[in-house]
Amino acid sequence: MPLFKYWQANYPYFCHKVKSLKNYISNLRNIATFAVIVLHVTAPFVLKFNKISFASWQLANLLDSMLRFGVPVFVMISGAVLLDRNEPxxxxxxxxLKRIFLPFLFxxxxxxxxxYAGNFQKFSIAQLTQILADKLLKGTYYHLWYIYMILGVYLFVPIIRKWVQNSTKQELHYFLLLWAITLFINTDMAKYIPSIEVLYFSKYIGYLVLGHYLDKxxxxxxxxxxxxxxxxxxxVALTFLSTSYLSVTANQLNITYxxxxxPNVCLMAIGIFLLGKNWLQKTNTALINLDRHSFGIYLAHVLVLHYVYxxxxxxxxxxxSTAFLCLYIIGLALVTYLVSYLLIRILSAFKPLKSLVT
Incomplete structure (x- = not known):
C-alpha cells in the first residue's frame, strides 16, 4: 500500500486536504528511532569515563555525539506534520489521546x-498504588521522559499552529532567532546572556516551529x-570536542553539550533533517512497516534491550578494542531494534492491544 494511502486509511488527520505525508518524514522517523536505540546502547560506555581505555571512551563519545539528533528530529517531524493542518x-x-496517551499508560x-515484579509481596495494595501514582507523575522508566515532553508540546500545537499559519517568513525568522539565542543558556555561554526573561521562546517548542519552517x-x-x-x-564536532575537552580538563565526565x-545539537538536527528531505524521498513496504510501528518500538526498546543485555x-x-566495541554497540542496537519491531508487530496483531502498544 502506498505510504499516503496507508496514512490516509489509518490516520486521516495526518493527511489534511491534498497534502500527503512526504516519504522523507517517514524515513527520518525510522532513522531517529534507530539513532535513539544506538544512543541508549552507547550511553553506559560514555558513563565509564576513566574506567575504560581512553580510546574506547572517545569512540563512545563520538557515537553519542553523532546520535544526539534523534529526539530533536522527532519534534521537528511533529512540527512538519501538525502545524500546517486545520482541524477542530x-x-x-x-x-x-488515542495515539500517544493510551500507549504511554500501557x-x-x-x-x-x-x-517491581519480584517485590510485590513487600508492599500493600495501598503502598503499590501510591508508588505507581508517584511513578506516573515523573515516569516509570528513563526513556519515557520524552512522552511527558511531547505531550506538553502537543498542548501548545492548537495555539502555535494558528500563529504559524498566519505568520510571515520574517516573523518566523524572528521567533527562531530568539529561540536560537535561548539555546546558549544551556552552554558555557550562559554567563554572557542578559537576564531577560526568554522562557516563552525556549525549550522544545522551537524545534516544533523549526520543523515546520524547514519543511515548508x-x-x-x-x-x-x-x-x-x-x-x-x-x-557533531562541536559536541564531541566540547565533551572531550571539558571531561578531560575536569577529570570527570561533563555532558553539558x-x-x-x-546550539551544537540543533545544528546537527537541521543538517540531518534537510539531508533527509533531499535524499530520503523514496520508500518501500519494509520502511513503511517500520515507520508504522516506530512509536511502539521506541516505547518497548528499553525493555527489549534489558533482555538482550x-x-x-x-x-x-x-x-x-575500539573496533570490537563499535561492532558490539551497533550489533546490539540492531538486534534490539529488530526484536522490538517484531514484538510490537506481534502484539498489535491482537485487536484489543493494537491501540495500546503502538
Whole structure:
C-alpha cells in the first residue's frame, strides 16, 4: 500500500486536504528511532569515563555525539506534520489521546511491573498504588521522559499552529532567532546572556516551529547537500570536542553539550533533517512497516534491550578494542531494534492491544 494511502486509511488527520505525508518524514522517523536505540546502547560506555581505555571512551563519545539528533528530529517531524493542518480542537486532542496517551499508560504499567515484579509481596495494595501514582507523575522508566515532553508540546500545537499559519517568513525568522539565542543558556555561554526573561521562546517548542519552517520554506535542492552535511559535521564536532575537552580538563565526565537544547545539537538536527528531505524521498513496504510501528518500538526498546543485555552477558567484551566495541554497540542496537519491531508487530496483531502498544 502506498505510504499516503496507508496514512490516509489509518490516520486521516495526518493527511489534511491534498497534502500527503512526504516519504522523507517517514524515513527520518525510522532513522531517529534507530539513532535513539544506538544512543541508549552507547550511553553506559560514555558513563565509564576513566574506567575504560581512553580510546574506547572517545569512540563512545563520538557515537553519542553523532546520535544526539534523534529526539530533536522527532519534534521537528511533529512540527512538519501538525502545524500546517486545520482541524477542530476536540478532534486534535482526541487523536493525540488515542495515539500517544493510551500507549504511554500501557507501557508505563509494563515498566512498573518490570521494575517491581519480584517485590510485590513487600508492599500493600495501598503502598503499590501510591508508588505507581508517584511513578506516573515523573515516569516509570528513563526513556519515557520524552512522552511527558511531547505531550506538553502537543498542548501548545492548537495555539502555535494558528500563529504559524498566519505568520510571515520574517516573523518566523524572528521567533527562531530568539529561540536560537535561548539555546546558549544551556552552554558555557550562559554567563554572557542578559537576564531577560526568554522562557516563552525556549525549550522544545522551537524545534516544533523549526520543523515546520524547514519543511515548508526550504526547498529540497541536491546542490545544497554538501552544506547540509557540513552543518551535521559541525554539530557533531562541536559536541564531541566540547565533551572531550571539558571531561578531560575536569577529570570527570561533563555532558553539558549533549543537551538536546544546545546550539551544537540543533545544528546537527537541521543538517540531518534537510539531508533527509533531499535524499530520503523514496520508500518501500519494509520502511513503511517500520515507520508504522516506530512509536511502539521506541516505547518497548528499553525493555527489549534489558533482555538482550542478559542474553549477551556471557560475551567477553574487549572494551580496549575500539573496533570490537563499535561492532558490539551497533550489533546490539540492531538486534534490539529488530526484536522490538517484531514484538510490537506481534502484539498489535491482537485487536484489543493494537491501540495500546503502538
Amino acid at each position: 480542537l476536540n478532534i486534535f486532542l482526541r487523536k493525540r 507501557w508505563s504499567m509494563v515498566y512498573f511491573v518490570f521494575i 520554506y526550504v526547498e529540497a535542492k541536491p546542490s545544497r547537500n554538501n552544506a547540509y552535511f557540513m552543518l551535521f559535521i559541525l554539530g 549533549y543537551n538536546y537544547l544546545s 542478559r542474553f549477551t552477558a556471557q560475551l567477553k567484551i574487549n572494551t580496549n
